[in-house]
Amino acid sequence: MKDHRGGGETSDSNFVAEQKEFLLKSLQELDQELESGNLSSDDHDMLVRRYTRELADIAESEKAVSSGQPPKKGYRTKALLWSLGVVLLGVVAGITVSQTSGDRSEGESITGSIRKSVNTQISEAQMLLGNRDRWGEAIEIFDQVLEVQPSNVEAMTYRSWLNYQSGADADIQISAWEEVLVLEPSYPDALVFISIALSNEGRYSQAATYLDELRSSPVREDILGIVQQRGLYGEVYGEARYPTILEKPEPSLQDLQLEPDIGLEAANYLLLSDKDERTVSAIKIYRAIIADFPTHPEALSREALLLWQTGNPTLSDRAVDQLNLAVLENPNNLEALLSRATVRAGFDPVGACSDLESINAIFAASDLTPEIQFSIEKVRNAAGCS
Known part of the structure; x- marks a missing residue:
């Protein structure tokens, strides 16, 4: 499919539409093959991820067609654009495996009256995440998914994220993410979103607890990109540990409950803040790192x-x-x-x-x-x- 996106072929709107229809149809048929036992769960998951990535590329191609501009080669779709302007890169991963909600008869359109599969609905909602004007449609799709699967953590997580970005009550969305984390304690998307919301509310100690959980497990690249672009580690841990930094003349890493890499981010955040003790606070963190790691190059250099x-x-x-x-x-x-x-x-x-x-x-x-x-x-x- 990538060959079609090279050169000038992506300007063919019919080709884009046909590929989109093919992939959506294929997603539904994957569910049917899984249910009938003709496809293993591992193969099903792998193919769903592959087709979802292709659908994301199609969404970019459609956008390019409508604007008259060629899509960027090798484009990684924009998953979300949150209210403070940070671009969150990467296709939403970890799609919940579901059973087919309905069967498609011969000749019946995938967009007809039959109930679409959960995977298909999730994929359609994903394609709307980068377009703020269509967030309402995405929320409606997530609502439909939750009617069929009330415990679908992806639909719960991203519905609340879109509601949050649209100005809905923060506490309600935080409660929704807390419910998600009861169902799946290490779900990284929910851990990041609840940390962002708590941070924006000034509830840094609570946010740090969720980031601790995030750091205790392997993190996907797209989620790590969100954290890094948002500067979430530096802000949350810098603010959460600031009282301890002020209180103790020579705090240790153990006192601060920080690892060296996170300590460096917290120090950088504090240096750029408007706090009265910002420079002293950063130096205290650097010295805490040096006390445990005497030859740490970044801590030595930055304090120097x-x-x-x-x-x-x-x-x-x-x-x-x-x-x-x-x-x-x-x-x-x-x-x-x-x-x-x-x-x-x-x-x-x-x-x-x-x-x-x-x-x-x-x-x-x-x-x-x-x-x-x-x-x-x-x-x-x-x-x-x-």
Whole structure:
């Protein structure tokens, strides 16, 4: 099917419509094959996921046809666009396996009067998630699914998510997600959505409890992308642990109930906040990480940069020593090398240029983000590197 999406063939609206009809029909027939015993449960699940991905691509093609623009090659469909403007990437996964709700007679249209299968309805609703103007239709479909399967966690979860984004009462949607998590405690979609809602309500400690559960299990890439783009770990854990950070002069990771990677995100969030103790709070987190992991490159580098920025000679010397340790113990770490080059540019341009040469030798330009490349050029100019 991907061959058809290359070149100019995607402009053929008839082709797009035919492919959509074929896939919807195939989804219903998969349910029938499962029910008759001609298809194993594993094969059924695999094919449902495959056809659902293809339907998502079709939805993008239809959008391109209507706008006169060719669809992007290799496009991963936009699953949701939440109210704060964060694009949530990835096709909704983990579709609940269901029995066929009705049989299609020969010659009878899949969009006829017969009851559609739950899988077909879920797929149709998924295709509407990226279009805010059609959220009402998606909610109606989820309602229909829940009439047949009252405990369908996907329909429950996404109906509440659309209601939440549409301005419905937050507490009602939070209660719905709590019900989902009683049925399926590790369902990642519900864990993320309830964490977002609780965070928006300022209920950070509760949100942290659900994120703890999310982190205790393998997480799909699309769900991880939601968390990362939203900055959810940093916000929730930064806010939830802030009172402890203020209370204790030298909190440990155990006191903060943080792992190093989450601690770094919490520190970054606090640094960008408007809190009075934002810099001190970040330093406390970095030192908690260093106490347990003395050669941690990111914690060493980030604390060193904050110390250097004070302009205090004693703290500046400490910053240089700390950066030297970070590079000595982690000679191939980009952040350690670039942080030391940044500091060295002001008093040791030869050393700064040497660090940049190391970066150039270790990393291909394509591996570096535009922001990193900009920082490298800034240091290069400051140090006068050739």
